[in-house]
Amino acid sequence: LNIGVLISGGGTNLQAIIDATLSGEIKGNVKVVISNKEDAYGLKRARKSNINAIYETNESNIINILKENKIDLIVLAGYLKIINSNFVNEFKNKIINIHPSLIPSFCGQGYYGEKVHQAVIDYGSKITGATVHFVDEGADTGPIIMQDVVRVRENDTAKSLAKRVLKIEHEILIRSVSLYCEKKLNVQDRRVFINE
Numbered sequence: 001l002n003i004g005v006l007i008s009g010g011g012t013n014l015q016a017i018i019d020a021t022l023s024g025e026i027k028g029n030v031k032v033v034i035s036n037k038e039d040a041y042g043l044k045r046a047r048k049s050n051i052n053a054i055y056e057t058n059e060s061n062i063i064n065i066l067k068e069n070k071i072d073l074i075v076l077a078g079y080l081k082i083i084n085s086n087f088v089n090e091f092k093n094k095i096i097n098i099h100p101s102l103i104p105s106f107c108g109q110g111y112y113g114e115k116v117h118q119a120v121i122d123y124g125s126k127i128t129g130a131t132v133h134f135v136d137e138g139a140d141t142g143p144i145i146m147q148d149v150v151r152v153r154e155n156d157t158a159k160s161l162a163k164r165v166l167k168i169e170h171e172i173l174i175r176s177v178s179l180y181c182e183k184k185l186n187v188q189d190r191r192v193f194i195n196e
């Protein structure tokens with residue numbers, strides 16, 4: 001399967017996907033990486049792996065690039081923009097997102113990056129985690145594919161918590177993309193079933 005990855009920043013989730021395609025864990029190839037930030041380190045990561053890396057902010061141009069590359073699966077990996085409904089409808093249930101909390105907690109408008117972990121700590125939650133989900137018109141509201149948990153420690157800061165959650169993100173994102181490429185994900189309305 002041809003995978004397109006959208007990023008805005010460091011691209012550690014992108015790197016995890018690239019590595020998993022090289023190891024064969026993901027039966028697909030990352031064909032194009034698109035960033036809405038010109039200085040995103042993730043673009044350098046893509047180029048280092050000889051992957052077409054493009055800086056683009058116009059959503060209709062992004063859709064055209066994805067179509068030209070015959071992309072079968074789009075992964076939003078630290079992509080800090082809400083994509084609009086015609087983008088979602090062009091690629092129904094072919095877009096997955098990774099969010100650094102247990103949706104439906106600490107998600108939606110304004111909850112991204114370290115803000116998520118700071119909110120978890122400020123609230124006093126004892127567990128947090130990460131969620132992989134299909135993207136629908138809302139912000140972090142699509143059908144959930146996979147989640148895993150991280151316990152919050154009393155001495156945690158947003159940074160220390162982010163580090164442990166990021167590790168889980170990479171794990172569940174790779175497993176979700178791998179299952180998708182093996183056509184083992186089955187969406188029925190809001191629910192996602194894994195047929196192993």
Ligand code: GRF
Pocket residue numbers: 007008009010011012013014042077078079098099100112113114166169
């Ligand atoms: C991180 O906050 C991560 O939790 C979220 O996007 C941000 C950047 O991730 N998915 P990455 O290192 O650019 O993949």
